[in-house]
Amino acid sequence: MPELPADHAPALPEATDFIREIVNADILSGKYRMGDIRTRFPPEPNGYLHIGHAKALYIDFGIARDYHGKCNLRMDDTNPSKEDVEYVEAIKDDVRWLGFEWDGDVRYASDYFEQMYDYAVMMIEKGLAYVDDQTADEIAATRGTLTEPGQESPYRNRSVAENLDLFARMRAGEFPNGARVLRAKIDMASPNIHMRDPVLYRILHIPHHRTGDAWCIYPMYDWAHGLEDSIEGITHSLCTLEFEIHRPLYDWLLAPLPVHKPQQIEFSRLNLTYTVMSKRRLLRLVQENRVSGWDDPRMPTLCGMRRRGYTPTAIHAFLKCVGVTKYNAITDVALLESCLRDELNKVTPRYLAVLNPLKLVITNYPEGQTEWLEAINNPEDPDAGTRKIPFGRELYIEQDDFRETPPPKYHRLSPGQEVRLRWAGIVTCQEVVKNQDGTIAEIRCTLDRDNTDRRVKGTIHWVDAKHAVNAEVRLYDRLFNKEIPDAVAEGEDFIDNLNPDSLQVLTSCKVEPALAELASEDKVQFERLGYFCADRFDHQPGKPVFNRTVSLKDTWAKIEQKGSKENAAEAKPASATKPQADADGAGLISMDDFSKLQLKAARVLAAERIPNTDKLLKLTVDCGEQRQIVAGIALHYQPEDLVGKTIIIVNNLQPAVLGGVESQGMLLAAKRKKELRILTVDGEIPPGASVG
RNA sequence: UGCCCGAUGGUGUAAUGGUAGCACAACUGAUUCUGGAUCAGUUUGUCUUGGUUCGAAUCCAGGUCGGGCAGCCA
Numbered sequence: 001m002p003e004l005p006a007d008h009a010p011a012l013p014e015a016t017d018f019i020r021e022i023v024n025a026d027i028l029s030g031k032y033r034m035g036d037i038r039t040r041f042p043p044e045p046n047g048y049l050h051i052g053h054a055k056a057l058y059i060d061f062g063i064a065r066d067y068h069g070k071c072n073l074r075m076d077d078t079n080p081s082k083e084d085v086e087y088v089e090a091i092k093d094d095v096r097w098l099g100f101e102w103d104g105d106v107r108y109a110s111d112y113f114e115q116m117y118d119y120a121v122m123m124i125e126k127g128l129a130y131v132d133d134q135t136a137d138e139i140a141a142t143r144g145t146l147t148e149p150g151q152e153s154p155y156r157n158r159s160v161a162e163n164l165d166l167f168a169r170m171r172a173g174e175f176p177n178g179a180r181v182l183r184a185k186i187d188m189a190s191p192n193i194h195m196r197d198p199v200l201y202r203i204l205h206i207p208h209h210r211t212g213d214a215w216c217i218y219p220m221y222d223w224a225h226g227l228e229d230s231i232e233g234i235t236h237s238l239c240t241l242e243f244e245i246h247r248p249l250y251d252w253l254l255a256p257l258p259v260h261k262p263q264q265i266e267f268s269r270l271n272l273t274y275t276v277m278s279k280r281r282l283l284r285l286v287q288e289n290r291v292s293g294w295d296d297p298r299m300p301t302l303c304g305m306r307r308r309g310y311t312p313t314a315i316h317a318f319l320k321c322v323g324v325t326k327y328n329a330i331t332d333v334a335l336l337e338s339c340l341r342d343e344l345n346k347v348t349p350r351y352l353a354v355l356n357p358l359k360l361v362i363t364n365y366p367e368g369q370t371e372w373l374e375a376i377n378n379p380e381d382p383d384a385g386t387r388k389i390p391f392g393r394e395l396y397i398e399q400d401d402f403r404e405t406p407p408p409k410y411h412r413l414s415p416g417q418e419v420r421l422r423w424a425g426i427v428t429c430q431e432v433v434k435n436q437d438g439t440i441a442e443i444r445c446t447l448d449r450d451n452t453d454r455r456v457k458g459t460i461h462w463v464d465a466k467h468a469v470n471a472e473v474r475l476y477d478r479l480f481n482k483e484i485p486d487a488v489a490e491g492e493d494f495i496d497n498l499n500p501d502s503l504q505v506l507t508s509c510k511v512e513p514a515l516a517e518l519a520s521e522d523k524v525q526f527e528r529l530g531y532f533c534a535d536r537f538d539h540q541p542g543k544p545v546f547n548r549t550v551s552l553k554d555t556w557a558k559i560e561q562k563g564s565k566e567n568a569a570e571a572k573p574a575s576a577t578k579p580q581a582d583a584d585g586a587g588l589i590s591m592d593d594f595s596k597l598q599l600k601a602a603r604v605l606a607a608e609r610i611p612n613t614d615k616l617l618k619l620t621v622d623c624g625e626q627r628q629i630v631a632g633i634a635l636h637y638q639p640e641d642l643v644g645k646t647i648i649i650v651n652n653l654q655p656a657v658l659g660g661v662e663s664q665g666m667l668l669a670a671k672r673k674k675e676l677r678i679l680t681v682d683g684e685i686p687p688g689a690s691v692g
Numbered sequence: 693u694g695c696c697c698g699a700u701g702g703u704g705u706a707a708u709g710g711u712a713g714c715a716c717a718a719c720u721g722a723u724u725c726u727g728g729a730u731c732a733g734u735u736u737g738u739c740u741u742g743g744u745u746c747g748a749a750u751c752c753a754g755g756u757c758g759g760g761c762a763g764c765c766a
Contacts, residue, residue, distance in 0.1 A: 016706095017705095021708090042766090043766095044765085044766050046765095046766085076766065078765095078766080079765065079766075081765090082765070082766085135764095136763080136764050139764075140762080140763080140764095143762055144762075145693090145694085145762060146693075146694050146695075146761075146762060147693045147694045147695095148693095148694085150762090177764085178764065181764055190695090191694055191695040191696090192694095192695060192696075192761080193694095193695085193761060193762050194761075194762095196762085199763085199764050201764085202764035203764080204764080218764095220763090220764075220765085220766090221765070221766050222766095224766095225766085241697070241698090241759075241760070242759095242760060242761080242766095243760095243766090244696065244697060244760070244761090245695080245696055245697085245760065245761050246761090247696095248696095266697085268698085268759090273703085321704070321705075321714095321715060321716075322704065322705080323704070323705050323706085324705095325698090325704090325705075326697065326698060327698060327699070327704090327705090327759095328697090328698070328699095328758070328759050328760090329703085329704060329705090330703080330704090331703070331704055331716095332702090332703045332704070332716065332717070334703080334716060334717060335703075335704065335715080335716050335717085337716095338715085338716055338717085339716090341728090341729095345728075345729060346729095350726080379724095379726085379728095379729075380729065380730095409727095411727065412727090420725055421725090422725065422726070423725075424725095426725095452725085453725095455725095456725075457727095458725095458727075459724095459725050459726060459727090460726090461726075525726085525728085527726050527728080528726045528727080528728070529726090530728095552726075552727090552728050552729095553727090553728065553729090554727075554728090555727045555728085556727045557727090558727090559727080
């Protein structure tokens, strides 16, 4: 953290967000000077930090840094029933890993319990707090509702002396859990429910991980948090939006006390597509063994991301892009991945590794010979230098890089075709040798090393068979299938949206020898495949284990996907959402993103002609729900032919009116010459199932 | 139904009464011994209705939509 120059005040930083605008205003008005600014990061030690916390960290520490101030790390440990030392160490590790340095020692809310108690006594003396003997249920029942005011407790107007006595005895342990609470005396009719005499202290005969048995009453968040901030001299207490409604209480509780008054400012928390972020859900993933633990590389926890191969630099870059607002945003994980790739592209050395090996024999290369070829380590970084990689007659290439019958635009190996071997020359496929079961045993090629400067469409990676090191590689993909995993039908929950293919473990990968020498957590690029890191725990030199951090952008996958979609589109929807479709029903329907189409199986319950039309049929189908679909197929199908059949429909189109009847979807049909065929499903697919 | 907060391309975010910009995503093209990277370009936006003003994304009012709040959790 830059030190404050002694002789002159540093220039005010540019206000890049609304919080910094407030801080700037406070400095301009003379409320604070640069260097006075103090923030804090106050996690409750009851879980692991995730990328959402990283946003808060980035704001808290970032503002302190910008204003030459300080940021505290404070464990908000006011509830011994939920918290544990285990988490304290993990939190410190994660904060340090991200590169943030807190001021002084780690602080603990529990260190302030005595002061908080004294201030509570002061509140009682001022007539602003009272001991309530009601049960938790009674307090809940008399709190009122969102629209109705609450009722005052019968104990609300006890004398100060009695309150003081009772509160002291609460502390002394005279009462069991739940017998009494200390409440603020505010307004039971307040439209803000948090102002309806909130509980300040509860009795909890539970030992605390730091204070042991010293206390049996513990402060509630609202009472504790403002005091913690105040005691530490926090100037700007930054938190997430859900605390907005607590702010009047935060201010009310500090107002009568002779203490420093921090300002609470709220920003929106981070949400990511294809990700769940709440502690509760993450805990469930761990407890139900949907992942291997808090540090599973698919988890959005900081320790998980670290194990996945994320770098602090990439996370900072991402957080900078995300910004600071009060808008409830859902950020595309693609942005995170983009920041990651951007960083890894610059810093990682390149290596050759084959994930799914296919043997390739170079028939015009001598048996038993090995050459060491020079390869560039990082084309983005000339300082990274070069290395030598072994080359011989037998190599492994990627199964994906050979096709017996290549699809259009395929730039890789296929019979009779040539392709460049990275760093080694150009090979032409002469022969495909097969096993008895018809699978490919090996590819036989001839190598051209003389005329290698010419343009060749494709370049593929390879590993010399003799020197290859066996490796385990774990391919990680997003944990959830759905952009918003929590958006589910009734009776389902986010678990139903887990991606069953989020982890693929490959154990017979072949990698170049240098990769066996890597240290844990080293980050590399496997050329043409992606960025990988040596697993933090399982990797050993000589017995390498790699995690795929993120794949390279894959233009070919896009082309291929588009190609197969176009093929599928031959079976194009036969009815039309656009009334201007021509008389053959051959009008084109365009869609910006074909992959957004939802295809579902649907059972035809009823079918009838639509009067005054010659081509239109109205189908009533069960696709999980009952819908009616209008299709221009009456010339080809009789209504009775269709009833009971299972067809495929496009489920997520805007309803369109055809022949005066609303169509809530389209059916899939193929037209070849004059024949029109509806796609039907013969297997046992239940209505409503997603297909394709 | 009460109170609080929010709304700018598909996504995130600037513009603070004066040319709606940037990044991601998507799509073209150039280039390339990574279908990577790089470079050039294209598409797409101020929730709505009024008002104030020479001028409104910005200020005001009504509406719409979204989020939050009824723990002795934080």
